[in-house]
Amino acid sequence: MARAxxxxxxxxxxxxxxxxxxxxxxxxxxxxxxxxKSEADAIADPPLFLNFHWTMENYFAVQERSDxxxxxxxxxxxxxGSTLLGLIIAVPAAWSMAFVPGKYTKDVLMWMLSTxxxxxxxxxxxxxxxxxxxxxxxxxxxxxxxxxxxxxPIIVWMLYTYFKEIPGEILExxxxxxxxxxxxxxxVLTPMAIPGIASTLLLNVILAWNEAFWTLNLAASKAxxxxxxxxxxxxxxxxxxxxxxxxxxxxxxPILIMGWFSQKQLVRGLTFGAVK
Amino acid sequence: MSTQHSRSxxxxxxxxxxxxxxxxxxxxxxxxxxYSFQRYRLLTPDRRGFIGFDNYVNFIDNPAFWSSMGxxxxxxxxxxxxxxVFGILFALLLDMPMFGQGIVxxxxxxxxxxxxxxxxxxxxxxxMNPVNGLFAFAAKALGLQxxxxxSQAPLASIIGIVSWQWLPFATLILLTAIQSLDxxxxxxxxxxxxxxxxxxxxxxxxxxxxxxxxxxxxxxxFLLSVFAEILVTTNGGPGTASTNLxxxxxxxxxxxxxxxxxxxxxxxxxxxxxxxAIFLMRAIGKNLDS
Numbered sequence: 219m220a221r222a223x224x225x226x227x228x229x230x231x232x233x234x235x236x237x238x239x240x241x242x243x244x245x246x247x248x249x250x251x252x253x254x255k256s257e258a259d260a261i262a263d264p265p266l267f268l269n270f271h272w273t274m275e276n277y278f279a280v281q282e283r284s285d286x287x288x289x290x291x292x293x294x295x296x297x298x299g300s301t302l303l304g305l306i307i308a309v310p311a312a313w314s315m316a317f318v319p320g321k322y323t324k325d326v327l328m329w330m331l332s333t334x335x336x337x338x339x340x341x342x343x344x345x346x347x348x349x350x351x352x353x354x355x356x357x358x359x360x361x362x363x364x365x366x367x368x369x370x371p372i373i374v375w376m377l378y379t380y381f382k383e384i385p386g387e388i389l390e391x392x393x394x395x396x397x398x399x400x401x402x403x404x405x406v407l408t409p410m411a412i413p414g415i416a417s418t419l420l421l422n423v424i425l426a427w428n429e430a431f432w433t434l435n436l437a438a439s440k441a442x443x444x445x446x447x448x449x450x451x452x453x454x455x456x457x458x459x460x461x462x463x464x465x466x467x468x469x470x471x472p473i474l475i476m477g478w479f480s481q482k483q484l485v486r487g488l489t490f491g492a493v494k
Numbered sequence: 495m496s497t498q499h500s501r502s503x504x505x506x507x508x509x510x511x512x513x514x515x516x517x518x519x520x521x522x523x524x525x526x527x528x529y530s531f532q533r534y535r536l537l538t539p540d541r542r543g544f545i546g547f548d549n550y551v552n553f554i555d556n557p558a559f560w561s562s563m564g565x566x567x568x569x570x571x572x573x574x575x576x577x578x579v580f581g582i583l584f585a586l587l588l589d590m591p592m593f594g595q596g597i598v599x600x601x602x603x604x605x606x607x608x609x610x611x612x613x614x615x616x617x618x619x620x621x622m623n624p625v626n627g628l629f630a631f632a633a634k635a636l637g638l639q640x641x642x643x644x645s646q647a648p649l650a651s652i653i654g655i656v657s658w659q660w661l662p663f664a665t666l667i668l669l670t671a672i673q674s675l676d677x678x679x680x681x682x683x684x685x686x687x688x689x690x691x692x693x694x695x696x697x698x699x700x701x702x703x704x705x706x707x708x709x710x711x712x713x714x715x716f717l718l719s720v721f722a723e724i725l726v727t728t729n730g731g732p733g734t735a736s737t738n739l740x741x742x743x744x745x746x747x748x749x750x751x752x753x754x755x756x757x758x759x760x761x762x763x764x765x766x767x768x769x770x771a772i773f774l775m776r777a778i779g780k781n782l783d784s
Contacts, residue, residue, distance in 0.1 A: 229593075231591070232592040232594065235598045236598060238598075239598040239599075239602050240601060242604070242661065243604050245605070245613070245621065246605070246608065246616075249620065261626040265628060310507035310510070311508045313507060318504035328775060330515055333515050333518065335771035337719050337740065337767040338740075339739070339743045340523070342743070343525075343526060343747050344521070344522040347525075371515065427609070428607070430722035431721045434725060448726075449611045463620075469609060470607065473607050489667060
């Protein structure tokens with residue numbers, strides 16, 4: 219008897235949760251559907267949900283008109299490049315803070331975190347002027363540098379929380395066996411650290427991909443990533459709903475898929491290990 | 495425990511990250527502060543010179559500044575209230591036994607991965623547009639007059655868009671926190687006959703307090719800097735109705751080319767963010783000790 223009631227309850231909760239989940243997801247779903255409509259169907263009144271003529275033409279039109287692949291490649295270079303560069307700088311730092319903590323390790327960590335509190339708009343002008351005079355404005359190199367620096371504290375922190383969980387005894391055992399620092403890193407630490415590094419990489423690609431303050435202000439055309447590409451659809455092309463939808467889906471799809479795989483790391487990374 | 499050798503190696507390994515962040519923080523900060531005391535317009539760059547606090551006085555003595563401060567507070571506060579209240583409700587719901595929990599989680603988390611420019615344009619065109627938006631169609635179907643969200647209530651509309659983006663973050667963190675709650679305690683309370691509402695207020699909510707603090711502080715840092723959503727929906731308008739501090743500084747410096755005034759605004763933004771940051775560092779620092 220009790221079981222029957224709890225099953226009914228479970229079905230009720232399921233229905234409510236699914237309804238709310240779909241409601242939150244609806245804008246993305248609607249954009250996805252609209253991207254396969256003709257422009258006339260996209261603004262039909264009453265709106266067409268599934269019963270329209272499906273077409274891929276918007277995707278080709280977007281590529282032809284605003285060169286999606288160029289912007290996609292810029293996003294890949296900026297998000298991927300800054301993450302890799304960040305990891306190269308952060309892995310040694312996080313490694314030494316986790317395994318050879320000194321008197322000031324905690325202070326250094328907190329200080330690194332504090333640089334993240336600097337509102338970007340507070341340093342927009344100097345960066346803009348420096349970039350303008352050094353030719354870094356609207357260049358992928360410039361954006362990779364900025365993205366690396368703004369995400370470096372998060373990368374160090376995430377790696378630090380992961381490295382902390384690797385038992386230090388294993389390293390000491392390796393040291394006793396006469397492993398050099400280099401060998402210790404390559405043969406002992408790296409295999410154990412790979413999952414943490416992979417999660418850090420994933421989260422940072424997502425953050426850099428979606429970053430829209432520096433990219434909008436520093437990259438107008440040549441180095442413009444997808445954030446800027448979409449902003450270009452603000453007007454008047456925004457009135458072409460089907461094409462805007464196709465462009466939007468093309469901009470968010472890669473990261474949406476990556477994001478779904480990184481839910482757990484997301485919590486940990488964005489709270490600097492405060493919630494796990 | 496560790497040898498002298500590994501200690502100096504450790505210092506060497508921290509050095510690049512520390513040095514880069516130090517330069518990244520210090521150089522622009524010093525420059526911003528320096529420019530904020532200069533008359534420096536990009537259109538008349540030869541008329542540069544020290545003008546004391548004039549930039550600050552002009553920046554603050556401007557109705558746009560005060561309305562931008564108000565808008566910043568409303569934006570941050572509004573989004574925080576919406577995301578935390580609904581975040582708690584969603585987290586409680588998602589914690590209950592159901593079919594397809596993983597899929598619901600995926601649906602709820604999705605908006606967080608949508609880049610700000612896309613979510614702003616999707617809401618602006620497909621939902622809030624007074625002619626072809628879904629809200630307008632719904633209003634017409636109900637025999638009502640379509641409402642022009644972004645010109646009638648620009649700030650509220652932006653609060654709505656930004657809340658949609660951040661609700662997943664709050665939900666996910668609060669859900670993670672709820673799931674770490676010791677179930678024995680709840681079962682004991684249930685056996686003692688504590689009703690659901692008091693179980694929530696006396697056990698779950700106190701357990702969530704730390705996660706809520708973290709959500710408030712981290713979101714505040716990001717919400718103080720909301721920019722792309724305003725740029726692609728309203729451009730801060732009509733007038734300055736949806737201009738926040740970040741957008742005002744951008745408009746001053748890159749639209750009016752007034753480096754001095756923009757820098758003064760930047761310094762004010764830094765001071766505000768630091769006040770928030772002090773609280774954040776305390777909360778996270780506590781965790782580091784435990």
